[in-house]
Amino acid sequence: MAEAVRPVPRERVRAALRAVPGAVLRRWPVLRRLWPTTVRARATVGASVVVAAALALASFALLGLLEANLLRNAENDARRQAETVAQLAATGKLGRVRPPARGIDFVQVVGADGRVLFASPNLAGAPAFPAPGPGAPGTRLHTWRVRPLDGEYRQRVVQVVTQTPDGMATVYAGASLRDADAADDTTTAALVIGMPLLLATVALVTWRVTGHALRPVEEIRAEVAEISARGLHRRVPVPATDDEVARLAETMNATLDRLEASGIRQQQFIADASHELRSPITVLRTQLEVALAVQDPELWPELISGALEDIERLQHLTADLLLLARIDAAQPVAAAPLDLTALVREVVEGRLGDRVPVGLRLEPGVEVSAGAMWLGRIVTNLVDNAQRYADGRVDVTLRTTNGARPGTAVLEVTDDGPGIPAADRERVFERFTRLDDSRSRDHGGAGLGLAIARDLSTRHGGTLTAEGRPGGGSGGARLVLRLPTTGRC
Incomplete structure (x- = not known):
């Protein structure tokens, strides 16, 4: 059994086509010096090659169609003339043959014995065309090209075999291909002159259009090349075109x-x-x-x-x-399904020596996708911050929203300390930021805990914000962490 032919993957075909220019350059190193090195030059050469190929194909097609059409017209004229003469020869009326129609160069009737039974005036005294050989009575058509008898143009010759009173006879009628040759010569001359001009026009237009299109790119390149570590305030020019x-x-x-x-x-x-x-x-x-x-x-x-x-x-x-x-190095987070409820309980209950007690209100079975170590660090930093400024109590609450699954896990850490002014609720997440008075260095913080917690929250696809008390109440800080759940909680 013949082995089935496996189809070649499209990617392998594309890779092979991309490798062709490199293989050609390695094969013939001299071509490397001629190979265009700029986008502008490659675009111009590519457009010129494509247009040249298209023009060549179109020229061959045009010449072929023109030649076929003119040959067909000449053959139809010769066929009509030969069939008319053949009808007269069949009835023994060759003497009534009229002069050849317009476009017909000659007419000759040759008998089976090779004698010329009739010839047009321009073939008077000319030898007979070779007989086609014995044949059955009837009409047969055969077309071939012969060199001119007395001119510089070709003829299209049609032969018709017919039965006459004196035996079999062959009628030859030749149509001039003067118009076809003239049209071919004119068209060829026009293409020889026009194609280089058209190619030069295409190359020039492509060169100028490509240069105009790439000018902003060159300006961008030049500007970027001049930007250094001390010049990051500079910006590249934006073209007015929406491209x-x-x-x-x-x-x-x-x-x-x-x-x-x-x-x-x-x-x-x-x-x-x-x-x-x-x-x-x-x-x-x-x-x-x-x-x-x-x-x-x-x-x-x-x-x-x-x-x-x-x-x-x-x-x-x-x-x-x-x-x-x-965190700034954007190292990937090894995230996995994690029971946030169990993690928060473990982190809080494992703390020793807290200054104030921590109350827990945790919704069971809240699951998120996160790294246990990083998420534990977030909870630790939030509780540390609350412990640092609380007067007598810290509360940790975990719940989920009632939206479409997957929902959102909401972790709130509140304290009863002096709180965070509304104007500073975003600034507390900046690095090395300490608020005046109550949130000072005396509490032992370096101003990095909340910044780390927010960065880690963002890396896990969540948010960390400082918000006011529900219902507009005052006193104490309220930090809210929101994380997407896995949809299975």
Whole structure:
């Protein structure tokens, strides 16, 4: 049994076609110098080659159709003339043959014995055409080309075999192909002159149009080439045309906006981190210098205890900075279905040494898609923030919305502390941000906890906001985390 032919995948065909130019250039390195290297040149060469191929095919088709049409007309004229003479020859009336019609070059009637029974005046004394051989009575048509008898043009000859009173005879009628040859010559000359001019016009127009279309791209390239790390405020020009180049320029400017914002944020982050690290390092150095200067061993435990507190603060600050760096690096989150209810309960109940009690009101079976470690860090930071400023109580509430599945898990962490003013509810999520008075450094925070929690929330497709008390109540902070559920809770 023959093996079935497997169809070639379309991707393999496309890959093979894309590899053809490279293979040709490797085969003939001399072509590499002739291969166009710019988009403008490649577009011009491509358009010219396509138009040249189309013109060549169209020219061959035009010449073929013209030749076929003129040959058919000449053959029809010769056939009518031959059939008319054949009818007269069949009745023995060759003497009544009229002069050839217009467009007919000659007429000749040859008997079976090779004698010329009739000939048009321009064939007087000319030898007979070769007989076609014996044949049955009737009409047979045969067409072939012969060289002119006395001119420079071809003839289309039609032969008709007929039965006459004197035996079989063959009638030859030749139609001039003068018009066909003249039309072919004229058309060929027009194509030879017109095609190069048309190709040159196409190449010129393509070159100019492509250059005009690519001019904004070159301006964008030149502007981007001049933009350095200190010049991120510059923007590329946006063309007035609503096309792909304009959208490219808009996208480039949007990218530059993000780069500038990222650079500003990075510079601010470095400045804030340097400031935050300088203070505990300075205090730690002072304590160590005092410990060295003081010779009383009874004071050393107190000095060492203070130094350890500053070292612990440095450790927490360094860990937060490293976590922010990982978040900014956009490392992927290993998300998996997670029971948020169990996670919140585990994080809160596992806390030791909290200053105020934490009340839990958790809806059972709330499931989200997240990374357990990162989501636990969010809950820890929110509870730490509430513990830092609460007067006597912290409440953690977990519920889901009543919308279409998948719904939204809503985690609220509230405290009864001084609260967050409405004007500062967005600013508290900025890095190294501390509010005055009640939310000061005395509470032990570096201003990174809420920033980390919001960044992690965004990475999980959620939101973290500071909101007012329901019903317009005052007092205490209310932080609300919203995450999409998996739809199975």
